[in-house]
Structures are given as C-alpha cells and as structure tokens.
Amino acid sequence: MRKAKDIMxxxxxxxxxxxxxxxxxxxxxxxxVLLISNPSEAVQGFTIILKGGFNTNAKGLGQVLYFAxxxxxxxxxxxxxxxxxxxNIGAAGQFIMGAFAAVYIGVKWTFLPxxxxxxVAILGAALIGGLWALxxxxxxxxxxxxxxxxxxxxxxxxxYMANFLIKATVYDSKKALSMNTAPSSVLPKGGLDYVFYxxxxxxxxxxxxxxxxxxxxxxxxxxxxxxxxxxxxxxLKACGFNKxxxxxxxxxxxxxxxxxxxxxxxxxGVGGALLYLSGANGRHIKVVDVLAVxxxxxxxxxxxxxxxxxxxxxxAIFISYITQGGNYMQTLDFVPEVIDIIIACIIYFSAxxxxxxxxxxxxxxFRKDKAAANAEAEAASIGAEQTxxxxxx
Amino acid sequence: MNIVFLVVQQTMxxxxxxxxxxxxxMFTERGGVTNIALDGMMIMGAFTSIFFINQMQGSMxxxxxxxxxxxxxxxxxxxxxxxxxxxxxxxKSDQIIGGTALNMFAPAFAIYVARTLQDNxxxxxxxxxxxxxxxxxxxxxxxxxxxxxxxxxxxTTYIGFTILVLAVIVLYKTKFGLxxxxxxxxxxxxxxxxxxxxxxxxxxxxxxxxxxxxxxxxFVIPTSTNFNATVAGYGFLAxxxxxxxxxxxxxxxxxxxxxxxxxxxxxxxxxxxxLATASIPSDIYKMVPFIATLIVxxxxxxxxxxxxxxxxxxxxxxx
Numbered sequence: 001m002r003k004a005k006d007i008m009x010x011x012x013x014x015x016x017x018x019x020x021x022x023x024x025x026x027x028x029x030x031x032x033v034l035l036i037s038n039p040s041e042a043v044q045g046f047t048i049i050l051k052g053g054f055n056t057n058a059k060g061l062g063q064v065l066y067f068a069x070x071x072x073x074x075x076x077x078x079x080x081x082x083x084x085x086x087x088n089i090g091a092a093g094q095f096i097m098g099a100f101a102a103v104y105i106g107v108k109w110t111f112l113p114x115x116x117x118x119x120v121a122i123l124g125a126a127l128i129g130g131l132w133a134l135x136x137x138x139x140x141x142x143x144x145x146x147x148x149x150x151x152x153x154x155x156x157x158x159x160y161m162a163n164f165l166i167k168a169t170v171y172d173s174k175k176a177l178s179m180n181t182a183p184s185s186v187l188p189k190g191g192l193d194y195v196f197y198x199x200x201x202x203x204x205x206x207x208x209x210x211x212x213x214x215x216x217x218x219x220x221x222x223x224x225x226x227x228x229x230x231x232x233x234x235x236l237k238a239c240g241f242n243k244x245x246x247x248x249x250x251x252x253x254x255x256x257x258x259x260x261x262x263x264x265x266x267x268x269g270v271g272g273a274l275l276y277l278s279g280a281n282g283r284h285i286k287v288v289d290v291l292a293v294x295x296x297x298x299x300x301x302x303x304x305x306x307x308x309x310x311x312x313x314x315x316a317i318f319i320s321y322i323t324q325g326g327n328y329m330q331t332l333d334f335v336p337e338v339i340d341i342i343i344a345c346i347i348y349f350s351a352x353x354x355x356x357x358x359x360x361x362x363x364x365x366f367r368k369d370k371a372a373a374n375a376e377a378e379a380a381s382i383g384a385e386q387t388x389x390x391x392x393x
Numbered sequence: 394m395n396i397v398f399l400v401v402q403q404t405m406x407x408x409x410x411x412x413x414x415x416x417x418x419m420f421t422e423r424g425g426v427t428n429i430a431l432d433g434m435m436i437m438g439a440f441t442s443i444f445f446i447n448q449m450q451g452s453m454x455x456x457x458x459x460x461x462x463x464x465x466x467x468x469x470x471x472x473x474x475x476x477x478x479x480x481x482x483x484x485k486s487d488q489i490i491g492g493t494a495l496n497m498f499a500p501a502f503a504i505y506v507a508r509t510l511q512d513n514x515x516x517x518x519x520x521x522x523x524x525x526x527x528x529x530x531x532x533x534x535x536x537x538x539x540x541x542x543x544x545x546x547x548x549t550t551y552i553g554f555t556i557l558v559l560a561v562i563v564l565y566k567t568k569f570g571l572x573x574x575x576x577x578x579x580x581x582x583x584x585x586x587x588x589x590x591x592x593x594x595x596x597x598x599x600x601x602x603x604x605x606x607x608x609x610x611x612f613v614i615p616t617s618t619n620f621n622a623t624v625a626g627y628g629f630l631a632x633x634x635x636x637x638x639x640x641x642x643x644x645x646x647x648x649x650x651x652x653x654x655x656x657x658x659x660x661x662x663x664x665x666x667x668l669a670t671a672s673i674p675s676d677i678y679k680m681v682p683f684i685a686t687l688i689v690x691x692x693x694x695x696x697x698x699x700x701x702x703x704x705x706x707x708x709x710x711x712x
Contacts, residue, residue, distance in 0.1 A: 037509045087489055139687070145694040148429065148489060149636065149686075152629045156683040164676035289679075299493055335508040340501030348476070348494035351486035 015306045019350060023304070023318070026346035030338055041332050048329045049339070052321035055328040062196025062207025064320050066278070069209075070095065071316035072216040073271025074298025076223055077264045079307035083227055084260035085240025086140070090151025091268040092295025093158025094132045098125035098269025099276045099285055099292075100162045106181025106277055107170045117184040122215075122273045129269015130262040132158055137261030141254040147261070155291055163287050177284035178276070186279040187212050208282045212274035217313055219270065224309040236260055268295065300343050303350045319343065396665065400654075401541045403661050408653025409553035410435075410612035414631035415638060415645045416560045417604030422640060423564065424597025425577040425590075426481050427704040429492035430474075431605045432628025433499035437473045438606025439613045440503040442466035443620040444510075446520045454523040456548055462610060463552070470606020471599050473499075478598040482591050485706035496628075503622040519619040524548070549611040556604065561642045573597055577700035580707040590707050605631075616660075626683075630656075633686040639698045651689075655682040 030049070034042040048055060053064035074091040081088035102125040105117075112120055136150035172179045190211025197204040227233040238246040239256045247253045271294060275283055301319055305311030326339030414431055421428040428434075442462040449458060473495070480491035508514040528534070529543040542550075564570040575583040576593040584590050605628065612627055613620050634652055638645030659678045662668040668678075 033505070037505075089493070135687075139691055139694075143691050143694055144697060145687075145690045146636075149629070149633055149690060152626070153633070153683045153687050153690075156626050157680050157687075160676045160680045160683075164674055167674070167676070296497060299490075299497075303490065335505050335514065337501045337505040337508070341498060341505060344494050344498035344501060347497065348480060348491060351480055351490040351494065352484050 018352075019304045019306065019311075019315070022346045022350040022352075025349045026342045029345045030342035033338055033341055034334065038333055041334070045329050045332050045334045048332070049322055049325035049342075051328075052325040055325065057198055058196050059198040059205055059207045060324060062192065062209040064317065064324050065192075065196070065213045066207065066209040066282075067275075067323065068317045068320035069212040069216045070271040070275040070294040071297055071301050071320055072213075072220060072313055073274060074268050074295050075301030075305060075312040075316050076220055076309055077268035077271070077302075078298040079302035079305060079309065079312050080223060080227070080267060081260060081264040082302060082307040083240055084236040084256070085243070086147050086257065086260055086264070088133070088151055088261065088264045088268075089148055089299070090133060090136060090154045090158075090265070090295075091271075091298040092292040093151070093155035094129040094265040094268035095272045095295040095298075096162045096285070096292045097132045097158045097272070098129035098266075099272025100165055100178075101125045101128035101269065102185075102273035103170055103178050103181055103276050103285060104165070106185035107179050110182045110184065112184065114184040115188075117182065118187055118277055121181075121185050121277055122270055125269040125273035126266040127269070129272065130266035132269070133261040133265020134258065137258040137265075140261065141257040155295070159289065159291055162285070163289070166285060166287055171287065172284075175284070177286060180280045180284075181277060183279070185277055186210075186282075187215075187274070187277050190214050206281075208278050210278055210282075212278070216271075216274060219267070220309040220313050223267075227309065268298065271298075297343065300347045300350075303347055398540050398544070399664060400657055400661065402545050403657040404650065404653045405542075405546070405550055406615040406653075407656040407660075408649045409550050410608040410627060411631050411634050411652055412646060412649035413553050413556055413611060414605050414608035414628060415634040415649055416556060416642060417601035417608065418632055418635040419560070419638075419640050419642065419645060420564075420573070420604070421594075421597040421601040422635065422703050423577045423700055424573045424594045425580060425700060425702045425705070425707065426477070426594050426598055427488045427492065428474075428477060428598065428601050428605075429489055429632065430477050430495035430499075430628075431601070431608075431631055432624060432626065433492075433496040434470045434473055434602050434605035435609030435612065435624045435628045435631075436499040436503055436622060437609070438466035438470040439609030439620055439624060440499075440506070440518075440622065441469040442606075442610045443518050443520055443613060444507070447518050450521055450523070454521075456524065459524045459548060459614070463549070463607060466606040466610040467603045468606070470602040470604070470609070472602075473606070474598050474602020475595075477602075478595045481598070481706065482594050485708060488704055488706070500622045503620075507622065517619040517621045522614065522618060524614060547611075547615055549614065552607075553611065557642060557646055564642060569596070574700070576707075577702055580702050584707075584709065594707065630682060630686060633690060636697070636699075637686075637689050637693050639693070640700060648689075652682055652685070655685045 031042065031046050034045050053060040074095055077091045077094065078088050102121040105121040105124045109117065109120065132154055136147050136154055139145040139150050140147045166178050170179045187210040192209050193206055196207035196209050227237065235246070235251045236256050238249070238251060239253045243253050275294065276285060297319055301312055301316045304315035304318065322342065323339050326336040330336055414435060418428055418431055442465045445465050446458060446462050477491055477495055480486045481488045504516045507516045507518055524547055526546050526548065527544065529546060533539045533543040535543070564574070572583065572588050573593050573596065575588065576590050580590045608631070609624055612624050630652055634648045635645060638648040658668065659681045662678050
C-alpha cells in the first residue's frame with residue numbers, strides 16, 4: 001500500500017496523470033460538442049473516434065503509424081526546444097521547407113543509387129529545416145528577438161517560399177501537387193508490409209507506413225540519450241533552466257541557444273522528409289496557403305509527452321490515432337475538425353499541468369504526514385503511559 | 394494620382410485592423426499578461442459577426458447591420474478572452490501554451506460550426522458588402538484629403554482612430570491606466586498599495602479580447618466577401634506591430650501603417666505600375682510583410698521596453 005503511494009508521489013507518475021487528465025477532459029469536451037451538434041449520432045460518432053485506426057483493421061493501424069511519423073519528429077522538435085528553454089512554434093515552416101528539400105532531391109538527384117538517395121534526401125531536409133531555424137536562433141541569441149514571434153514569421157515565409165519553390169521546380173500542375181519522387185528515393189518498407197495490410201482478393205491492400213516510423217523512433221531514442229546522458233545535453237538544459245547561471249558556470253549560452261534551435265529545426269525538417277518520401281501512394285505536398293498542420297500538432301504532442309522523447313513517441317501515436325478516427329467519423333454527419341477542437345482543449349488543460357503537479361502530491365503527502373503524525377502521537381502516548389507506570393511503581 | 398488614392402485606401406484597410414488589435418495586445422501586456430491568442434480572438438470575433446451578417450443581411454443592410462455586427466464581434470472577443478484570463482491569471486499556467494491552445498481552438502471551432510450549420514457543409518461564410526461609404530458627406534469633397542481619407546471608406550476606419558484616441562487617454566490620463574501599467578511593471582508593489590492585481594489583469598485581457606474580436610471583423614469586411622476561418626496570420630502581425638511600437642499607442646499607429654503599406658504591396662502589387670512589370674511571382678510578394686517584420690524586430694528588440702512583469706503569472710505568495 002505504501003509502495004503504491006510512493007509511486008503515486010513520484011514526478012513521472014504525476015506528470016503522466018496530468019497528461020491523462022488533459023486527454024480525458026479534451027475527449028469529454030469533444031463528446032459534448034458532438035452531443036450538441038447531433039445528439040442522436042453522438043455516441044456512435046464518439047465511438048468511431050475512440051476506435052481510431054482500428055476502424056479499418058491492420059491497414060488503418062498502419063496509417064496511424066504513417067501519420068504519427070511526422071508528428072514524432074515535430075513533437076521532438078518542439079519538445080527538444082522546450083527542454084532547452086525555447087518555444088519553437090516554427091515547426092510548421094521548418095517542416096515544410098524540409099519537405100520541399102527532400103522532395104526536390106527525391107525528384108531531381110536521380111544519379112544517386114537506391115539506399116543513398118533517400119538518405120541524402122533526409123539529410124537535405126535536416127539541413128534546410130535546421131537552416132530555417134538558424135535565423136530565429138541567431139536573432140534570439142544576438143538581437144534579443146523573442147523566438148515565438150520570429151518563428152511564427154518564419155512559418156509564413158517558409159509556407160510561401162515552399163509554395164514558390166515547388167511551383168518553380170517539382171510541380172505536377174495536373175494534380176496541383178508535388179511530383180512523385182524517384183523510386184530510389186522512396187523509404188523502404190522495413191518489414192512493415194508483412195503486418196499492416198488488409199487482404200484484397202489474392203493480393204494485399206497495403207498501408208503507406210514504411211521504415212520512416214523506425215527512423216523516427218530511432219531518432220527519438222538518440223535524442224533521449226543526448227538530453228539525459230551527455231554533457232552537451234546537460235549544458236543545453238542548463239541554459240534552459242537559467243541562462244545567467246549557466247553563463248557563470250562557463251557555458252557559452254549564446255552558442256547553445258543557436259544550436260538548440262538548429263537541432264529543433266533539423267528534427268522538424270526530417271519529419272517533412274519522412275512523410276513525403278513515401279512513393280506514389282503516399283502524401284504529396286499540396287500547394288496551398290495553409291500552414292502545415294503537422295507543425296502545429298507538434299506542440300500538443302510535445303506537451304502531452306512532457307517533452308520526453310520517449311513520451312513523445314506515444315503521444316504522437318495517440319494524436320495520429322484520434323485524427324484517423326476523426327476522418328472515419330465523416331461517414332456520419334460529423335465534421336472532422338472536432339478532432340482539432342479536442343486537441344486544442346487538451347493543450348489548454350495540459351497548461352494547467354503545473355497545478356496538478358503541485359496539488360495532487362500535496363494532498364497525498366498531507367495524508368501521509370497525517371498518518372505519520374498519528375503514529376508519532378500514539379508512540380508518544382504509549383511512552384507517556386510507560387513512564388507513568390514506572391513512576392507509580 | 395488615382396493609384397496614390399488606391400494605395401492609401403488599401404493601406405487603410407490593412408492598417409486599421411492591425412492598429413486596433415495591436416492596441417488590444419498593448420492593454421494585456423501593459424497589465425502583465427502575454428496575449429499570443431490575438432489571432433484566435435480575431436478569428437472568433439470575425440466568425441460570429443460575419444455569421445450574424447450572413448444570417449441577417451436579408452432583413453438589414455448598411456451601417457445598422459455593421460454596427461450590430463461590431464457589437465457581436467466585441468462581445469465574442471471578450472467572452473473568448475476570459476478563457477485566456479482563467480488559464481493565465483487564476484491557474485497561473487504558461488501563458489504561451491494557453492494562448493496557443495486558443496489559437497488552435499478558434500479556427501477549428503469556426504470551421505466546425507460553419508460546416509455543421511450551413512447547407513452542404515460549406516466552411517466559407519459569404520456576405521454581401523453593403524458597408525462601403527462611397528464618399529463621406531462634406532468631408533469627401535475636400536480636394537486631395539477627401540480623396541485620400543473620406544472616399545471609399547468604412548465606418549470602421551474612424552472607429553479605429555477613435556479607439557486610438559481613447560487608448561491614449563485611458564492609458565495615460567486615468568487612474569485605471571496608471572494601475573494597469575503598475576500591474577505590468579511591478580505587481581507586488583501594486584498589490585501592496587491595495588490594487589487588485591488579478592482584477593486589473595482580467596481587465597487588460599478582456600479589453601484585448603474586445604479589440605481583437607473587433608479587429609477580426611474590421612479585417613474581413615473591406616478585404617474579402619467571405620470568411621474562411623482565417624485572418625491570414627494578422628493576429629501575429631499585430632503582436633509584432635505592438636513590439637515594434639514599443640507598447641506605446643502613438644508608436645503603434647506608426648508601426649501599423651508601416652505594416653499596412655507592406656501588406657498593400659503584397660496584395661495590390663499588380664495595380665502598382667512599377668511592381669506589376671517586374672514579373673516577380675505572387676508568393677514572393679506575400680512574404681514581404683513577414684520578412685519586413687523580422688527585419689524590423691531585429692532592429693527594435695535590442696532596446697525593448699517591454700513591461701517588466703509581462704508573461705509572469707502573479708502569485709501573491711511568491712517573493
């Protein structure tokens with residue numbers, strides 16, 4: 001019993017509870033929205049959301065993982081910046097610029113052989129994504145420009161820039177999408193085609209999921225090691241906690257701010273590469289004046305995952321899961337944007353997390369203290385009785 | 394000369410919403426709360442008021458309808474801003490995260506409700522523009538000046554300037570303004586002399602909600618004939634205008650016109666002879682306001698005069 005309480009009191013458990021609480025409230029709110037807009041079908045619609053990828057069996061689950069892949073990357077981008085004290089709202093711009101770089105290399109650099117081609121495309125995406133974050137990083141470190149504003153501006157510049165560059169180089173004007181990338185640049189399936197498919201006659205109706213999800217998970221583990229097991233990660237985190245103290249401790253805080261932003265940008269850029277290097281059946285870049293939704297959803301992913309790279313893997317899969325559910329819900333008379341409402345609600349309540357982190361342990365500790373105090377009082381009274389007896393004797 | 398008139402009129406259309414929303418941002422930040430949710434508040438205000446116009450335009454038109462819509466936009470913004478106030482002031486949570494949540498909520502909500510209520514699940518809300526004043530009586534006949542400021546105008550332009558004057562008076566000439574500024578600079582000191590910091594901060598947040606909601610409507614009316622759940626990042630530009638304006642009303646006016654001009658170049662380049670012949674793709678022009686913002690911020694942030702306590706939740710118990 002006591003052990004269970006100790007686990008409840010640990011930081012990790014508290015954090016996980018606050019995330020689960022935010023998710024619960026978000027889903028509840030979503031259900032209320034459904035209930036108001038269409039009472040008769042609300043339960044059915046909500047069930048479809050909760051069933052998420054399971055709605056279309058193994059292929060659906062594969063799609064969940066496919067769309068979770070960029071979310072893991074943008075979540076890592078936002079989460080990594082959080083850990084180092086920066087708020088990277090610019091994942092949308094970094095993501096789409098990275099995506100353009102990957103697609104460009106995928107279409108044009110056909111002289112590269114198969115495994116090298118997609119690797120170079122991913123590296124190119126990382127480079128361009130990093131470059132897109134370098135500007136806000138430098139502005140934050142040397143010109144005192146708040147990174148929130150500058151990354152938002154870079155989002156819009158990136159969106160228009162990517163539209164311009166795609167139209168100028170790799171545009172398929174018939175479909176109004178980016179062109180198919182060369183087969184050598186498509187990410188290999190990585191064994192996932194044996195699991196995530198629905199039988200279709202004698203053949204397979206394959207999910208678009210590919211080894212991108214392996215790469216994303218691998219990168220998450222690497223980020224976890226960098227943040228928690230290396231001096232470099234420690235220095236970055238120290239700057240996040242207290243810039244002045246870390247400067248006093250001999251850490252070059254300006255350099256670290258710039259580096260953090262560049263790494264965050266590179267992560268988001270790779271997300272763009274992993275989503276769009278998925279062959280003819282996969283996603284293509286749409287040329288529209290809308291910020292990349294994968295970039296903004298990196299924020300809830302990072303918040304729910306508490307900026308922990310391993311937690312981010314799970315929260316990305318969760319967000320992708322309910323988003324899929326939202327798409328299937330259109331078979332009823334519902335609008336899929338209810339998922340965005342749920343996600344916004346989850347962020348709003350996860351901002352209260354500090355409250356839960358401080359109040360829940362306080363209540364539990366209070367009970368524990370009370371128990372301890374009772375025990376002490378008992379011991380004292382027993383002691384007093386004993387002395388009394390002794391005195392009588 | 395006609396081109397000059399056109400550019401000035403266009404600049405007005407783009408600058409006035411920026412001015413109104415940036416002034417709103419100024420009020421919250423002067424009170425000590427960062428309002429990154431200006432964009433979301435604009436969307437909410439524009440959404441409800443345009444939807445109102447869409448529903449009522451059969452029975453009403455012209456300035457009466459516009460004024461009613463303005464009241465609805467203001468009311469929506471105020472109610473929506475309470476959510477930011479609750480999270481930032483009562484719950485003392487991270488103001489940027491709370492604001493980001495509202496920014497994500499607003500467009501999702503607008504699309505969801507529009508598609509649920511409208512026929513065929515259309516998300517664009519259309520309206521007929523019956524609000525343009527071809528020429529203000531008497532004033533419109535003044536040579537040059539009349540053409541620049543009193544022709545093809547909207548009542549919202551003059552409301553914008555009125556708000557500017559009111560903002561200056563409220564912020565610098567009233568007890569309320571002094572107290573609000575104190576809460577943004579040193580809330581502990583303000584509290585020690587009996588000012589209710591939470592209440593003042595709520596006042597700042599609600600004022601910004603009202604102005605941002607209004608700004609959303611003011612932005613959509615002259616520049617479009619439908620509302621598509623977006624204000625094109627205007628709330629964020631307004632935030633930049635506020636920083637460039639150093640949290641001071643008159644400098645914000647100047648900054649708003651600078652950005653309005655940039656935006657005019659971005660959207661009306663095809664009618665400006667020099668730019669139209671330069672054969673630069675439209676995507677490049679669309680980047681102009683945002684690039685200009687970055688450059689301006691680079692030069693104006695080093696000596697930033699942000700309120701000292703902005704973004705820090707006020708906790709009575711903290712030292």
